[in-house]
Amino acid sequence: MRFLADLMSQVRNEGEKICEGGGAKAIENQHAKGRLTARERIDLLADPGTFFELGIYAAHGMYEEWGGAPAAGVITGLARIQTRMVMIIANDATVKAGAFFPMTSKKVIRAQNIAIDNHIPTIYLVDSAGVFLPLQEDVFPDTDDFGRVFRNNAVMSSLGIPQTAAIMGMCVAGGGYLPVMCDHVLMTDGSGLFLAGPALVQAAIGQKVSAEDLGGAAMHAGISGTVDFREPDDQACLARIRSIVEKWGYRRLSPWDRKKPVEPALAAEEIYGIYDSSPARPYDMKEILARVLDGSRFDEYKPEYGQTLICGYGRIGGFAVGIVANQKLHAQQIDHEGHKRIEFGGVIYTESAEKAARFIMDCNQNLIPLVFFHDVNGFMVGRDAEWSGIIKAGAKMVNAVSNSVVPKITVIVGGSFGAGHYAMCGKAFDPRFVFAWPTARYAVMSGDSAAGTLVEIKVKQLERGSKKLSEEDKKELSESVKRSYDEQTDPRYGAARLWIDKIIDPIETRDAITQALEAAALNPDVPEFKVGVLQT
DSSP states (O other): OHHHHHHHHHHHHHHHHHTTTTOHHHHHHHHHTTOOOHHHHHHHHSOTTOOEEEOTTTTTTOOGGGTOOGGGGEEEEEEEETTEEEEEEEEOTTTGGGOBOHHHHHHHHHHHHHHHHHTOOEEEEEEEOOBOGGGGGGTSSSTTSHHHHHHHHHHHHHTTOOEEEEEEEEEEGGGGHHHHTSSEEEEETTOEEESSOHHHHHHHHOOOOOHHHHHOHHHHHHTSOOOSEEESSHHHHHHHHHHHHTTOOOOOOOSOOBOOOOOOSSOGGGHHHHOOOOTTSOOOHHHHHTTTSGGGOOEEESTTSSTTEEEEEEEETTEEEEEEEEOOSOEEEEOTTSOEEEEOTTEEOHHHHHHHHHHHHHHHHTTOOEEEEEEEOEEOOSHHHHHTTHHHHHHHHHHHHHTOOSOEEEEEEEEEEHHHHHHTTOGGGOOSEEEEOTTOEEESSOHHHHHHHHHHHHHHHHHHTTOOOOHHHHHHHHHHHHHHHHHHHSHHHHHHTTSSSEEOOGGGHHHHHHHHHHHHTTOOOOOOOOOOOOOO
8 A cells, every 4th residue: 555655656746846847947037038837828728627637757758868858848638628628738938948859749649639539629839949950850750740740730620620729939930830720820929920030031031030020929910810819918818718718619429328427435545455566465456446436336247257357337427438457366267178277367368358359349339438457467378278269369359449439548557568458458559548557567578577588588599609698697687677677667658658648646547537538528420330350
């Protein structure tokens, strides 16, 4: 219990540090220009207490040779404006003048993709110097780089997703297309919008012109006609956005069933005492679910079959959901020949994969969103597993997950390793949101397994050359590999690279899933469910 609480405290402390952005001096400089910081702007724009930040750990521990880029220099998250849910994307000008690092582009694109998948209206608060030039080769050209942001602007518009942009500082070069491709464009006095700044214009064509004449708010409001609303300062601009949003009409909602929410019968705080990461002390995942589900009620599907995967129906925040969760308790199973065997918790066996595949298809058939809870070591291996058709069963589960048309939400509780990560709707399988507890760990395999495997490979390589690895060398190699893997499996490492949208406090799991389901409910479009060819 203490271990989990300490981990969460560490995450909170790091989050508070990240929220300082470029630091006190940079904040002071921003205020000296008569501008608010990105977080101050969000506080004024969003309804009080509604901002649900995503991607705060983006670029964590990266770009240190350039002084770092806290939160990748851009703040993203869900919020309510006049009670309407929106996605906010706000450049943080205290971090390298809001310049785009490689992870900045990826973070903006991730926020846009969430908005596209869920049809979430999007607000951009623009205050950026453009591409971070020393790293331009990793920012400029690829499908998940800077240009994709503008492509997404156009796609979102074609889908009828409202977009509003407020230029509240610099908006230069290619970045100038972002606000102009939105439905509404606002601009504050003292801001600049131009494809090339005064210095570049003089160098390129020899023309001397002031920033205000070239691309100031007055020019764009009165001459080019690019700006819809010219505002004197940040406060007036944000108030105008709130006024515009308040007048939006309501669109058709999704078909996901929702009743009045009921709090769980059991206290969420008890999760701290239930979860245990030690293999020697397996915990009951059903006890976790009982502290997340409405009324702690759960209709378990095939409870006596494939017991290392829990499947069933419940409600979270009033929404009907299908749950697929790894059970960490060991189970006794009887095979087709009547032999009893012990199945290890956290391992996916043939029976559990078959059950999950059928359940996932049922949820799609009945329009029930899916929530996956990960604490998985992978699929079972060995002769008995192969003879039972584990690969066929796993392929069936992966197919069902891949082709699901209902919203999928992933919560990584503990381990999430190998093909088990994939089958449980890992990032590659398009979950609408990926949340992780601070205890989450994921990679191809655990640090211990990787160390053992790589040491064995090294020993065999040396033996082929008639050499030997001493016990001391083996130990050193094993510890080195384990250290590297332990660092890379830490959820903060994954969150820094946007494999995880948010590291959450375990007791806030229900609230996070509810936010995700409310976002998903904005998209009424559900494609036809097809799985193609299934292994049988």
